[in-house]
Amino acid sequence: MSGTRYTILPSPIGPLVLAGAGERLACIGFPAGKGAVTPGADWHRDDTAFGQARSQLDAYFAGRLTRFDLALDPRGTPFQREVWQALTEIPPGETISYGELARRIGRPKASRAVGAANGVNPLPIVVPCHRVIGAAGALTGFAGGLETKRFLLALERGQGAAPPGQLALP
Incomplete structure (x- = not known):
């Protein structure tokens, strides 16, 4: 750039x-x-x-915003951009599988390609790739680490999670 x-x-x-x-x-x-x-x-x-x-x-x-409205300029292939656009349609705090995301873009057999596009998302958080999980419901790879993914999902669900690396006090 x-x-x-x-x-x-x-x-x-x-x-x-x-x-x-x-x-x-x-x-x-x-x-x-x-x-x-x-x-x-x-x-x-x-x-x-x-x-x-x-x-x-x-x-x-701070828990006061759930949807972003920003001028974005992500760089990627047309397929990647299609996946990233679909990510923005997943409601805050909800999760879907890679397979479901592939179905939503009309490519039900492309879950691995969807996963690869998800993995190179240049705008995490704003383009919420943290909302995609494994087919069995497990948290899977995330560029910011699984603790960060867990934190972001808990934040969106209003669960007040401690930031990664910090202990939550009762």
């Missing part, structure tokens, strides 16, 4: 990298793990960038 602007957003799951061109958000990166994003050499830090995204993510983590 040449000429990319980025900022760091503190969150209950750790610092998130928000990046893109102009005000169009192209990437949300987790602090560690498979979804970690390191700013490129040609990226420019601008802590005034992505004001709407920062505001909406803060409201989401």
Whole structure:
């Protein structure tokens, strides 16, 4: 992403990298793990960038926002973009399987391809790939880690989960 602007957003799951061109958000990166994003050499830090995204993510983590309304610029194949669009239609706090997501986009035999597209979603949280689970109901891979996935689902369900790495006190 040449000429990319980025900022760091503190969150209950750790610092998130928000990046893109102009005000169009192209990437949300987790602090560690498979979804970690390191700013490129040609990226420019601008802590005034992505004001709407920062505001909406803060409201989401505070439990006051369930749907995002942002200018997005995800980069992917037409199939990936189709999967990512379908992710935005899963209601907050609900989960579906990869197979169900494949059926919803009219490709019932493409659950593995749907899983692969889900795994490269450049805008986790806003494009809620954390709402997709295994066929048997188990939490499966997530770029931010399974503890983060568990936290996000509990947050959306109003269950007040402790952020990953912290103990919930009675």
